[in-house]
Amino acid sequence: MENKLVLNLDKLNFKEKDFIDFFKNQSPEKQIGKIKDIASTFGVGISFIYTLLKKINVESFKEFIYLVNQQPVLLKDGINSIINSNEQDKIGFLFKIFFESCFTNSKLLKEQEEKIKKLIVDMSKYPIINGVGFGHSYIALEDFYAFYKNVNNKFKIFNNLNFSINDGIRKLFIIYSLRSKNTRLSNVIKKIKKDSQAKIVLFTSNNDTYVANAVDDVIMVNNIMREQDAELKNNLFSPLIVWGFVNSIFKTFIFNYEKEKLMKVSAFKMENESWERNSYF
Structure with a gap:
């Protein structure tokens, strides 16, 4: 059967x-469901789907299902042209650096997968978990x-020194800091180190600092902001690009570890069902 979808992609x-x-x-179960249900989930009418089939010269929805699932990559052809963008193409060039940063982070975090999983196990054991950034x-x-x-409804986050220590309760501190070169952060570390029962895990791109050397474990991430300093003098990035990717992986691992508990939390289920229902409207 001719691969019509790729041939008609530009249309x-x-x-x-x-x-x-x-x-x-x-x-697969949803793919072979009623077309009106698929259209409704995506947030369009049935006519949208039939217009699409006509546009790509596909005669039936059954044929459409077949062609879609025969293709390991459908819409990535345009990525190569974007990745090869020069600095004059602002959007394409920014995406190029974003793509490269995510790729580097995926490799870094894959190499540290066991360390991340160990952290998640520790998180399930400590009565108090604090985040600092x-x-x-x-x-x-x-x-x-x-x-x-x-x-864990006792999980708290801080951007100050207002957390308690030395109260006889074991604590796990998770610290986010791309540079880990921060006087306030150094003061945080100095305070936590006074509690012999506290453990500190740092997510950072810089493991050659006082902070990185003082903590119990370091999980390395790629800092996209370095690219801005190095070559993107006319472009700006957000550090949240890094953290969004890292959080997505971290949350996914935790979800799979704590799935039984999370699926009993009605607020969590309602929020995620809402995302699924409303993402395409």
Whole structure:
């Protein structure tokens, strides 16, 4: 059978391409379900799907299902051209650096997968877990907190020294800091180190600092902001690009470890069901 989807890819607009990616990621059971249910989940009418089939010269929805699932990569052809963008193409060039940073982080975190899993096991054992960060790192911890509070409602985050120590309760501190070169952070470490029962795990891109050398364990991440200093003098990045990727992996690992507990938390289930229902409207 001729691979019509790839041949007609240039004819599709963004939303149509988005639908194909969306459809490819559905389970086989959902793919063979009623077209109106698929359309409703994506947030379009049935006519959108039939117009798409006509546009790519596919005669039936059954044929569409077959063609979609024959392709390991449907919509990535355009990525190569974006990755090869020069600095004059601002959007393409920024995506190129973003893509390279995520790729580097995926390799880094894969190499440290056992260390991350060990941290998650420790998190299930410590009665008190505190997150500490400043600036963008604190914003990243807020994102992580919104998820992890469903696992441990005693989890707290700080951007100051207002946490307690030496109260006889074992504590695990998770610190986010890309540079780990911060006077406030150094003061945090000095305070925590006064508690012999406290353990500190640092997520950072810099393991050659007082902070990195003072903690119990370090998980290395790639700092996209280094690229800005090195070559992107006319472009700006957000450190949250790094933390968003790291949090996605961290939360996914925790979800799979704590799945039984999380699936009993109604607020967590409702939020995620809401994302699924409303993402395409």
